[in-house]
Amino acid sequence: MSQCPYSSNPPPDGWHNAELNFSNSMSYGDYLDLERILNAQHPLSPDHNEMLFIIQHQTSELWMKLMLHELNAAREHVHQGQLQPAFKMLARVSRIFDQLVHAWAVLATMTPSEYKSIRPYLGHSSGFQSFQYREIEFILGNKSETLLRPHAHRPELLKELELAIATPSLYDEAIGLMAKAGLAIDPERLALNSKAPTQHDPSVEAAWREVYTDPSRYWDLYQLAEKFIDLEDSFRQWRFRHVTTVERIIGFQPGTGGTEGVGYLRKMLDTVLFPELWRVRSTL
Template sequence: MTADQHHGCPVTAAPAAPSDPNPKLDFGGTTPYEDYVHASVLHSLQRTATKEPLEMSFLVVTQVMELYFGLISFEWRHARERLRHDDVPGAVAALRRSTGQLQALRAAWRPISRMTPREFNSFRDSLGEGSGFQSGAYRHLEFLLGEKSASMLVPHRAVPALHAELTAALAEPSLYDETLALLARRGHPVPAEVLDRDPAGAYVPSPGVEAVWAGVYSAEPGELTELGEALTDVAEEFTRWRHDHLLATRRAMGAKAGTGGSAGVAWLEKRAQRTVFPELWTARSHV
């Protein structure tokens, strides 16, 4: 018996040192990293239309944003599913993850926002009528937040699979709709006209929902308060992303008309004024 065993402390053998401390280099084919990440595919997708070096930066950043749109959409759909099953902690966890992803998405504006008007205009014409306004993944995000409009399906009519996906998303309850349904199941007096409304329509703020949130926040903190705060974090970061988009556009091109036929800065200013999950903000005045 060793001294350590005598005093009740079991002796743990030290892990064996690897026979070769160097990483494995020969895999006899593609690397496991390539097989998992498909990095070569990602790096093959940048096809610039001009010889301007800054176009590459613009294109890569835009593609990174698209990847984040898809990731955040995944998290919000997961959160919505958890809410349907009354799993508030699971929903909150997904919303918290998406908050960090939204912060990274916001940071993606920095390379674009530092372009001078001359630099941006050096390749802008190559975009033609292309515009982020036409992003199907971004539109899915807005639908999940409850910002619904059937007219936003029009740009995607020529792509049947995407059009069908967005049409289904338009008709589904939003993340906020599922939150209010959960509050009603927990005994909170969410108005019937809110619960029974057509989910394909734009959400209209309700004094009754405002009163429900005021009650949640006036009570002792619990998982519904955590849910409210997680949703508010999402709303805040999404609003900041819109504001960053507005500032980047204003700095790079001023008040010029946007690509894709939009009004440019004027359109973005209008969108930036929208409030996500409105009663979560107004209810705070009554607590």
């Protein structure tokens, strides 16, 4: 009699031909280095809820590592005028932000009294000090040399961020690409110091208006513009969910890193990464 396909009994040769002996080969845990990852959580308080707080932030940092991997590659592709690969990478970054938006719902299960039990153990540590998040902002054009200072005690990280702030942003590279395509960009904008934050430029807005007015002529730039909008849309949603979660847990208390907490985060909601792409929508 043939074995029922839904039987829970394994076939006599093992488990559905799955490899079961890893004494001389690489296993799943070996490949992912899970021993180190799963032993990287070191709660400082006796409170049960600190594990949630640690894992929430560690997983966010892992996603940010992937974002940096994609954004750096996308910037290089835009610089080379190879937009098709960049589209896929930018779409992936947008979906990572979506993932991080949903992750706030897990942290939101922490109540104010639960957070109060672990807060004294956090010292002045804060997500404000995330060097990966800062590098993401620099790549996207939101630059500030003042924000290098929290990393001065880590020379290797400071060096990485100094390079990031001095390198043209992803948006700078796109503007340069528009100029190469024959669109009229103010030479002063093209020569702008790479350490400067992105600011609205009338010539850039006019160039994007031309792209949106004639998509078939500038099809790749048109698609790039929409990838940028999609990315910033997802970034804004992540920031908003961050503010809401923090207010839900600590109200308007100051942050552990010294900022005014929710007040500071609300101000950050006003940051616009690609100003001309948003403003051009009002003039089409």
